[in-house]
Amino acid sequence: xxxxxxxxxxxxxxxxxxxxxxxxxxxxxxxxxxxxxxxxxxxxxxxxxxxxxxxxxxxxxxxxxxxxxxxxxxxxxxxxxxxxxxxxxxxxxxxxxxxxxxxxxxxxxxxxxxxxxxxxxxxxxxxxxxxxxxxxxxxxxxxxxxxxxxxxxxxxxxxxxxxxxxxxxxxxxxxxxxxxxxxxxxxxxxxxxxxxxxxxxxxxxx
Numbered sequence: 415x416x417x418x419x420x421x422x423x424x425x426x427x428x429x430x431x432x433x434x435x436x437x438x439x440x441x442x443x444x445x446x447x448x449x450x451x452x453x454x455x456x457x458x459x460x461x462x463x464x465x466x467x468x469x470x471x472x473x474x475x476x477x478x479x480x481x482x483x484x485x486x487x488x489x490x491x492x493x494x495x496x497x498x499x500x501x502x503x504x505x506x507x508x509x510x511x512x513x514x515x516x517x518x519x520x521x522x523x524x525x526x527x528x529x530x531x532x533x534x535x536x537x538x539x540x541x542x543x544x545x546x547x548x549x550x551x552x553x554x555x556x557x558x559x560x561x562x563x564x565x566x567x568x569x570x571x572x573x574x575x576x577x578x579x580x581x582x583x584x585x586x587x588x589x590x591x592x593x594x595x596x597x598x599x600x601x602x603x604x605x606x607x608x609x610x611x612x613x614x615x616x617x618x619x620x
Contacts, residue, residue, distance in 0.1 A: 466617035473609050477506045478523045483546060488618055499611025500602040507600040510537065511545035513555055517587055517594040518579030519570070534561040549596050556593035567592060 460468065474484050491502040506512065511527040514535055520526035527545040529535055535542060536556050537549070549555065557567055570576045576589040584598040602611075 463617075463620075466613045466620075469610050469613035470617050473503070473506070473606075473611075473614060476523075476606050476609070477509070477512065478527060479506070479509075479546075485618070488614070497602075497611075499615045502614065503602060503605035503609065503611055504600050505548065507605050508548045508550075509545065510535065510542060510547040510549055510555070513549050513585065513594070513596070516582055516585055517555065518576050518581065519557060519567075519592070534558055534564075534567075551596050551599060554593055554595050556591070562592055 470484070474481065479487065487505050488498070488502055491498050491505055494501045507516075511523055511530050514520055514526035514529055515523045519535075520529055530545045530547075531543050533541050533543045534557055536558050537547065538553055539556075541558060561567060571589065571592070576587070576592075579587065579589075581587040581594070582600070582604050584596065584600045584604060585594050586597045587594045
């Protein structure tokens with residue numbers, strides 16, 4: 415399974431947005447581009463193409479999707495009526511690894527992707543190890559019964575972290591059962607803030 419394994423702090427500083435919580439913490443401490451010139455470096459004026467590329471990279475890194483898969487998701491969004499950019503973000507939200515993250519089973523999307531790929535997650539009772547699987551309304555996402563005995567999942571319940579987790583409106587969480595249900599389609603406003611999807615549409619429309 416291909417995934418980005420590079421430094422999240424450097425990418426967050428280059429893009430000007432925290433692509434993970436760790437990236438956000440690093441960006442707060444060093445809110446300037448990476449490189450030997452450090453805080454004295456000035457951000458150069460960026461062309462329209464540069465802005466579009468930056469926005470596409472921002473969405474890719476936040477959701478942890480590589481270029482080929484991101485393009486395929488965009489092409490899929492184009493086939494739906496309405497705003498392509500908004501539907502692109504909705505499709506990214508509907509990825510199984512993102513849903514596992516949104517339900518609070520993982521603290522980062524990278525960790526959620528690992529839980530899925532290692533076979534700890536089921537969809538409607540069937541083990542699903544494809545992080546890019548697109549969830550639908552009515553589907554139940556849960557931790558496998560065999561995996562619930564693991565220390566990590568036991569601590570999720572015993573610590574009360576899962577019970578305190580704030581789940582988006584389009585998902586319903588059952589903390590005691592380590593399961594959740596997709597009760598509605600996510601909306602554009604449910605996606606990560608700070609992404610200008612219109613610039614992404616313009617990038618792929620060149």
